[in-house]
Amino acid sequence: MSQNFAIQLENVSKTFGRRRKRVEAVRHLSLEVAAGQVFGFLGPNGAGKSTTIRMMMDLIRPSTGTVLLYGRPVQNNPPLLQKVGALVEGAAFYDFLTGRKNLEVLARTRGCYDPQRGQTLLAQVGMADRADRKVSGYSTGMKQRLGLAAALLHDPDLVILDEPTNGLDPAGIQDVRLFVRDLVEKQGKTVFLSSHMLSEVEQVCDQVGIISNGRLVQTGNVADLLSSQAMIRLEVLPLARALGLLLPKWPTVANGRWLEVQAAREHVPEIVQQLVAAEVQIFQVAVQQQSLEALFLAATGGADA
Amino acid sequence: MRNALSAEWRKLLGHTRAFSFLVLIFPVGALIITLMIDILPGLLIPDLREFNAARTRTWTDDLLMVWTLLTGFPGGTFLQMPFIAFIAVAFAGEFQWGTWKNILPGQSRTVLVLAKFIVSITLILLALLATSLIVAGGSWLSSILFDSSYGPPVAEVDFASYLPDYFSQILVTFASLTISAAIAALIALYSRSVMAAVLLTVGVSIVEFASILLLLVVSGILNRPNLVNVFVVTPSYNLENIRSWILDGVGSNVGGIPGLTAVQPLSTSILIVTGWLVGLLLATAVLFNRQDINS
Numbered sequence A: 001m002s003q004n005f006a007i008q009l010e011n012v013s014k015t016f017g018r019r020r021k022r023v024e025a026v027r028h029l030s031l032e033v034a035a036g037q038v039f040g041f042l043g044p045n046g047a048g049k050s051t052t053i054r055m056m057m058d059l060i061r062p063s064t065g066t067v068l069l070y071g072r073p074v075q076n077n078p079p080l081l082q083k084v085g086a087l088v089e090g091a092a093f094y095d096f097l098t099g100r101k102n103l104e105v106l107a108r109t110r111g112c113y114d115p116q117r118g119q120t121l122l123a124q125v126g127m128a129d130r131a132d133r134k135v136s137g138y139s140t141g142m143k144q145r146l147g148l149a150a151a152l153l154h155d156p157d158l159v160i161l162d163e164p165t166n167g168l169d170p171a172g173i174q175d176v177r178l179f180v181r182d183l184v185e186k187q188g189k190t191v192f193l194s195s196h197m198l199s200e201v202e203q204v205c206d207q208v209g210i211i212s213n214g215r216l217v218q219t220g221n222v223a224d225l226l227s228s229q230a231m232i233r234l235e236v237l238p239l240a241r242a243l244g245l246l247l248p249k250w251p252t253v254a255n256g257r258w259l260e261v262q263a264a265r266e267h268v269p270e271i272v273q274q275l276v277a278a279e280v281q282i283f284q285v286a287v288q289q290q291s292l293e294a295l296f297l298a299a300t301g302g303a304d305a
Numbered sequence B: 001m002r003n004a005l006s007a008e009w010r011k012l013l014g015h016t017r018a019f020s021f022l023v024l025i026f027p028v029g030a031l032i033i034t035l036m037i038d039i040l041p042g043l044l045i046p047d048l049r050e051f052n053a054a055r056t057r058t059w060t061d062d063l064l065m066v067w068t069l070l071t072g073f074p075g076g077t078f079l080q081m082p083f084i085a086f087i088a089v090a091f092a093g094e095f096q097w098g099t100w101k102n103i104l105p106g107q108s109r110t111v112l113v114l115a116k117f118i119v120s121i122t123l124i125l126l127a128l129l130a131t132s133l134i135v136a137g138g139s140w141l142s143s144i145l146f147d148s149s150y151g152p153p154v155a156e157v158d159f160a161s162y163l164p165d166y167f168s169q170i171l172v173t174f175a176s177l178t179i180s181a182a183i184a185a186l187i188a189l190y191s192r193s194v195m196a197a198v199l200l201t202v203g204v205s206i207v208e209f210a211s212i213l214l215l216l217v218v219s220g221i222l223n224r225p226n227l228v229n230v231f232v233v234t235p236s237y238n239l240e241n242i243r244s245w246i247l248d249g250v251g252s253n254v255g256g257i258p259g260l261t262a263v264q265p266l267s268t269s270i271l272i273v274t275g276w277l278v279g280l281l282l283a284t285a286v287l288f289n290r291q292d293i294n295s
């Protein structure tokens, strides 16, 4: 039992529908998230982020595999989920109640009603002066802010946020960023954050996992991931021969007079050697560190994912 | 459980539109009817004054009226519709609002289902109690205003027969309501739609009661008169039977339906009704525990 993992997914799959309507939303996903950090869960629309998060909250049951939180299976385990707070796929509330009353009802359901804490959280998410209006009059961003407060009502150890910055203005996005870092650094919580915004993940996350088509395609430390994959640009002649040489080993494309090779920095000497041995002329070699964006597009198969 | 109950109580009372139109409509309706049809016209129109003065009403009947109206077919089924709709809102509403995802984690689904059920049934019961008091209170006011009699004097009431009468009627109405409510809850969770839950529950109630006709036809065709006795497993029959035992001291054969010979003892009927209620609630909890919450 590894108590230092906040989240462990063991070969988790989820299939919706039957026969021709069958959708494999999540496929054989295995993932471990250590406690005390911000984990970014990155993927394009429809990749399976929300489905995975719903399985973590025991809202939907995996078709195969197990979700463990703090080393224990989450299924049919409400006391375990008392340690978790979540904002799942767009905040939704009782329209007919005020923001404050919504928080009260949620807190009472969990048995942790404390008006003072509610007020503090409302202030933290910038909703204190609008808390006594009915939610039916809230904008998307206001609901999202209230959703953040709701996720923290019972002071959970693990906070799961599904695209928390959806619908927020730039100031709101900045607030969430600071808020999330604060949760981890000052309050010792663990945050699992899904997003399709790379800049967001790059700025707040310690670790990142990239999901595409229901599969986990990359995981690792954000800094390491960024340095491990580089884009090597080579001005060579003849282009076609060079391309034929490199393509079997590295993803390579020709771009004008340049070849663009996706490879780790350590591979540069090998690449150059191969080209020289094949009597390809090399005029320039440039190594560019990749942005997370490029990494993401490469990992998820680009725009057609 | 206590937490879930207090949360549910605040939530359902906070849904002022559903609560007013589907629950308060009974006491408020009774108040309006009493004022507009009984008291005000009596005050304004002299002829009606005499008519009112000549009426003899009894609080013993008035207190029972709303409860008797709510059972029976088909009137009871239609009068129960607002309550069924309220239950449907309580259960299917959470899908429509997308709010299950907020309350499910950290709380047992079975507890949440029971809490919703208990709170909504309690609110309905309180509204009905208020309604019966308003009806009696209105008659009393009218008897003072118009100088009519409003009997019987408390000293003359045979409480030994009135109280069982009163409570058995309330009990039967209550049992009938909880069974409709349990059907509504089950369908609401299954269909995830308020509208579907209301329509289907009313449909099921009608079919359930009308099953006696179907049984009569089928038993006639097959020439198996005994088949009619299947009717004694339905909630309708057993509720009617319980009332008949308590009020008349004999079991009910539903107005002498041909072939209906398997009249049940009181204890069996109570057992069957309880069985339906527990079974329906259990089915609701089992269904909900297996459901994927996608909204």
Ligand SMILES: Nc1ncnc2c1ncn2[C@@H]1O[C@H](COP(=O)(O)OP(=O)(O)OP(=O)(O)O)[C@@H](O)[C@H]1O
Pocket: A016, A017, A023, A024, A025, A043, A044, A045, A046, A047, A048, A049, A050, A051, A052, A196, B294
């Ligand atoms: N209830 C459902 N029934 C059928 N298919 C579903 C259901 N829920 C999700 N899916 C499918 O599963 C896949 C993953 O959906 P999911 O909502 O997890 O994606 P996501 O990564 O959260 O996307 P987004 O960034 O748009 O929020 C999609 O193809 C979606 O159509």
Ligand SMILES: [Mg+2]
Pocket: A049, A050, A051, A089, A162
């Ligand atoms: Mg999503």
